[in-house]
Amino acid sequence: MPATAPEKVSVEGLETKWAEKWDADCVYSFDRNAERANIYSIDTPPPTVSGSLHVGHVFSYTHTDVVARFQRMLGKEVYYPMGWDDNGLPTERRVQNFFGVRCDPSLPYDANFVPPFEGGDNKSSKAADQIPISRRNFIELCEKLTTEDEKQFEALWRRLGLSVDWSQTYQTISPDAQAVSQKAFLKNLERGEAYQSMAPTLWDVTFRTAVAQAELEDREQPGAYHRIGFDGPDGKIFIETTRPELLPACVALVAHPDDERYQPLFGKTVTTPLFGVEVPVVAHRLASQEKGSGIAMICTFGDVTDVIWWRELDLPNRAILGWDGRIISEAPDAITSDKGKEIFAELAGKTTFSAKQRIVELLQESGDMMGEAKPITHPVKFFEKGDKPLEIVSTRQWYIRNGGRDENLKEKLIAQGKDLAFHPDFMRVRYENWVNGLTGDWLISRQRFFGVPIPVWYALDADGNPDFDQVLTPSHELLPVDPSTDVPAGYTESQRNQPNGFVGEVDIMDTWATSSLTPQLAGGWISDPEKYAKVFPFNLRPQGQDIIRTWLFSSLLRSEQESGELPWSNAAISGWILDPDRKKMSKSKGNVVVPAEPIDNHGADAVRYWAASARLGTDAAFDEGQMKIGRRLAIKLLNASKFVLSFEPAEGITEVTEAVDQSLLLNLAEVVRDATTAFENYDHTKALEVAEQFFWNFTDNYLELVKERAYGQGDYTPAEQASAAVALRKALHTMLRLFAPFLPFATDEVWSWWQTDAGSIHRAAWPKPEELTQNLDASNLQVLELAKEALFGLRKAKSDAKVSMKAAVESATLVSPAAVLTTLRLLEADFKAVGKIADLAFEEGEAFSVENVVLAEVEEEA
RNA sequence: GGUCGUAUGGCGCAGCGGUAGCGCACUUCCUUGACAUGGAAGGGGUCACUGGUUCGAUCCCAGUUACGACCA
Numbered sequence: 001m002p003a004t005a006p007e008k009v010s011v012e013g014l015e016t017k018w019a020e021k022w023d024a025d026c027v028y029s030f031d032r033n034a035e036r037a038n039i040y041s042i043d044t045p046p047p048t049v050s051g052s053l054h055v056g057h058v059f060s061y062t063h064t065d066v067v068a069r070f071q072r073m074l075g076k077e078v079y080y081p082m083g084w085d086d087n088g089l090p091t092e093r094r095v096q097n098f099f100g101v102r103c104d105p106s107l108p109y110d111a112n113f114v115p116p117f118e119g120g121d122n123k124s125s126k127a128a129d130q131i132p133i134s135r136r137n138f139i140e141l142c143e144k145l146t147t148e149d150e151k152q153f154e155a156l157w158r159r160l161g162l163s164v165d166w167s168q169t170y171q172t173i174s175p176d177a178q179a180v181s182q183k184a185f186l187k188n189l190e191r192g193e194a195y196q197s198m199a200p201t202l203w204d205v206t207f208r209t210a211v212a213q214a215e216l217e218d219r220e221q222p223g224a225y226h227r228i229g230f231d232g233p234d235g236k237i238f239i240e241t242t243r244p245e246l247l248p249a250c251v252a253l254v255a256h257p258d259d260e261r262y263q264p265l266f267g268k269t270v271t272t273p274l275f276g277v278e279v280p281v282v283a284h285r286l287a288s289q290e291k292g293s294g295i296a297m298i299c300t301f302g303d304v305t306d307v308i309w310w311r312e313l314d315l316p317n318r319a320i321l322g323w324d325g326r327i328i329s330e331a332p333d334a335i336t337s338d339k340g341k342e343i344f345a346e347l348a349g350k351t352t353f354s355a356k357q358r359i360v361e362l363l364q365e366s367g368d369m370m371g372e373a374k375p376i377t378h379p380v381k382f383f384e385k386g387d388k389p390l391e392i393v394s395t396r397q398w399y400i401r402n403g404g405r406d407e408n409l410k411e412k413l414i415a416q417g418k419d420l421a422f423h424p425d426f427m428r429v430r431y432e433n434w435v436n437g438l439t440g441d442w443l444i445s446r447q448r449f450f451g452v453p454i455p456v457w458y459a460l461d462a463d464g465n466p467d468f469d470q471v472l473t474p475s476h477e478l479l480p481v482d483p484s485t486d487v488p489a490g491y492t493e494s495q496r497n498q499p500n501g502f503v504g505e506v507d508i509m510d511t512w513a514t515s516s517l518t519p520q521l522a523g524g525w526i527s528d529p530e531k532y533a534k535v536f537p538f539n540l541r542p543q544g545q546d547i548i549r550t551w552l553f554s555s556l557l558r559s560e561q562e563s564g565e566l567p568w569s570n571a572a573i574s575g576w577i578l579d580p581d582r583k584k585m586s587k588s589k590g591n592v593v594v595p596a597e598p599i600d601n602h603g604a605d606a607v608r609y610w611a612a613s614a615r616l617g618t619d620a621a622f623d624e625g626q627m628k629i630g631r632r633l634a635i636k637l638l639n640a641s642k643f644v645l646s647f648e649p650a651e652g653i654t655e656v657t658e659a660v661d662q663s664l665l666l667n668l669a670e671v672v673r674d675a676t677t678a679f680e681n682y683d684h685t686k687a688l689e690v691a692e693q694f695f696w697n698f699t700d701n702y703l704e705l706v707k708e709r710a711y712g713q714g715d716y717t718p719a720e721q722a723s724a725a726v727a728l729r730k731a732l733h734t735m736l737r738l739f740a741p742f743l744p745f746a747t748d749e750v751w752s753w754w755q756t757d758a759g760s761i762h763r764a765a766w767p768k769p770e771e772l773t774q775n776l777d778a779s780n781l782q783v784l785e786l787a788k789e790a791l792f793g794l795r796k797a798k799s800d801a802k803v804s805m806k807a808a809v810e811s812a813t814l815v816s817p818a819a820v821l822t823t824l825r826l827l828e829a830d831f832k833a834v835g836k837i838a839d840l841a842f843e844e845g846e847a848f849s850v851e852n853v854v855l856a857e858v859e860e861e862a
Numbered sequence: 863g864g865u866c867g868u869a870u871g872g873c874g875c876a877g878c879g880g881u882a883g884c885g886c887a888c889u890u891c892c893u894u895g896a897c898a899u900g901g902a903a904g905g906g907g908u909c910a911c912u913g914g915u916u917c918g919a920u921c922c923c924a925g926u927u928a929c930g931a932c933c934a
Contacts, residue, residue: 430932699896
């Protein structure tokens with residue numbers, strides 16, 4: 001096939017040219033008519049569109065893309081969709097600040113609503129200045145805003161060369177996503193996997209919402225031990241507490257059962273200072289003998305240990321904290337003394353901070369507190385997005401069973417995890433640790449306004465009080481519903497909030513309740529069951545290691561509950577991008593690199609090369625040096641290809657006859673084998689490495705050695721010339737395809753110079769070793785390596801003589817081990833040509849070298 | 863504190879039970895016919911530390927230290 005390479009080749013401008021061409025030719029379109037067995041489907045992570053992109057995204061998405069491209073070339077029909085995550089707090093805040101609105105689900109939908117402004121500076125605006133609008137209006141604004149963000153993301157992904165089918169996209173707040181989320185919940189409810197419960201709940205006072213185990217983090221906080229005396233049967237008993245303000249919520253004192261100091265007190269009672277409440281002294285294994293005085297007060301509720309004690313020891317509930325994090329107005333019934341009631345009345349309405357100050361003053365006045373508070377630092381639980389410590393408040397919440405309280409389910413989930421191929425394998429441990437460490441079911445209700453509503457109503461009794469046991473649900477065809485505006489079957493809107501009527505659930509679902517359904521969302525569980533059957537279970541879930549406990553776990557759980565099967569067969573876990581100081585890149589550290597920059601500076605293929613050079617599960621540095629190497633590779637590929645294609649085989653000859661030419665193809669066949677195995681094992685770095693190593697050997701050694709012959713000048717027969725030219729083309733044809741997943745732009749550019757009828761390289765067949773080795777003598781495998789050794793000797797001789805590689809040589813002797821001398825003699829003509837040697841002798845020796853070099857007379861330049 | 867991972871030339875990384883490799887950087891050399899966004903030849907590491915297994919360990923095992931991530 002004739003080739004038409006440009007005069008001067010360049011990597012500049014390839015991104016735009018090829019992104020447009022691929023789009024126009026639908027190179028990456030998914031053909032839904034393919035057989036299931038021949039489909040490779042990817043559960044792409046939906047990026048948070050209201051967040052900003054950084055190079056970490058480029059890194060991990062490239063890992064997925066090289067796999068997608070490999071599978072496509074293997075002949076698989078690749079389902080590679082893109083999702084946009086616009087459900088959740090980051091988007092909620094952005095919409096609030098951008099449009100100056102806030103979501104209030106109690107308001108009706110206003111079809112003609114116009115926001116007060118557009119383009120807020122994205123800094124937090126005051127709630128008082130925000131116009132309250134209905135949930136539907138809010139979601140519409142969200143879609144409006146995120147559409148812009150999605151365009152930017154898509155443009156970047158196209159520049160990077162992700163082979164996504166852009167007709168397959170979804171949004172996590174879209175009506176379809178809401179329907180999927182609600183249907184899955186309703187089915188959980190029908191099967192008894194979702195339930196509501198009144199229980200102590202970790203509560204964020206800023207966001208005024210319950211928080212799940214997966215959203216917690218511990219932070220070291222300053223605190224102080226206060227030494228407080230309780231009146232016991234034989235005098236004062238001192239406890240040390242960091243939360244004296246919870247004294248009115250005290251229900252018991254607790255010590256370790258083995259603690260001899262307190263054993264005599266077990267079963268007796270003591271009296272709380274200030275409030276005069278009689279509380280028992282109890283024993284529990286979780287009480288620490290070393291901490292403080294070894295005896296602690298149990299309050300409802302100071303921390304999660306209090307909850308455990310309260311539950312296991314069957315203690316009363318004397319909660320004193322409200323949803324706003326302030327002391328409630330009504331004192332617990334246990335406080336009966338006038339003095340106690342008086343003090344409590346003074347505390348009511350105070351924040352925990354000022355309540356603590358006041359209590360300490362009172363304790364010091366009454367002499368119940370010993371000395372001053374002792375400052376300490378200790379770990380305190382926070383909502384990962386919050387900045388105030390979590391409180392524990394008793395509320396009614398919705399839960400989904402997750403194995404935290406069910407050993408059978410836990411075992412099933414662990415077993416499912418063992419069937420999932422993690423890449424790298426050790427990442428499974430993180431999943432198992434999380435499952436084994438679950439302490440309770442998944443709290444999925446959130447007291448927020450923006451999100452997917454929990455699709456239920458409750459019947460009201462004759463007094464207008466909700467009967468939470470009478471849950472009213474919509475039929476699946478009506479989804480999505482919003483209980484704050486829609487009406488349950490059998491009721492009318494006029495019955496809302498009326499005695500014997502109904503009330504809509506106001507809570508929304510945890511964003512993970514929707515994100516855990518990305519396989520169902522991306523596959524079209526509701527919207528396109530036919531497609532869903534073709535793509536589910538997915539072949540690949542790519543994701544970060546930090547969200548194994550959340551996204552991976554919850555997705556696996558939902559699929560297990562819904563269909564009893566794994567949602568994917570492979571999970572590819574990418575590492576982090578570290579800045580040059582080896583610190584994790586994150587917005588808060590201010591060390592984020594915007595992805596457009598490296599693409600501008602080095603080109604997409606170069607950036608992809610850098611990303612693809614890092615193995616799955618391994619953190620990588622942001623390394624521009626690596627991108628320069630990738631760029632050099634892409635440029636070299638263009639130049640070498642142009643050169644290779646400049647050699648036309650002599651008319652009608654297609655045979656590769658020369659030993660060194662056969663050796664090249666035999667070696668390449670091994671590389672194809674290795675690269676294929678590596679890719680099949682999700683080891684893309686290995687696949688890249690072997691291809692790259694071969695390529696540089698190809699240009700530096702083989703190409704140099706045979707180019708004189710390929711020119712056809714000198715004493716070469718047409719068969720010898722053609723042997724080189726044919727081998728060069730075959731090798732190029734294969735190497736381009738090996739590089740295609742990594743350098744999609746440069747490879748398709750070269751491909752287009754000569755494979756004019758074959759379409760995009762990205763739909764070409766992945767190379768097979770057999771394509772190369774037909775009619776070859778396998779014993780020639782080592783010839784290329786020998787030639788290389790001899791070539792090194794030749795170059796060293798010239799380099800030592802400090803002359804150009806092209807300096808003419810009158811005579812020289814090639815010394816080599818006897819065993820290979822015969823083989824080397826076959827290459828005499830090539831050696832003489834590349835070394836410009838007039839007279840080449842061969843001689844036996846221990847190692848390869850070139851001796852007795854006599855340089856030709858050089859005419860002195862004037 | 864627990865779990866997992868990492869520790870190899872200045873930097874970034876491969877590797878393997880038999881006394882170390884690649885790329886960048888560095889030194890020296892090469893001007894013209896694919897490529898100066900190039901080519902060639904070199905120098906440089908007791909493979910974190912301590913024990914153990916082995917004929918032999920950078921590679922296997924145990925422990926220590928440092929760094930990172932996740933969890934508490």
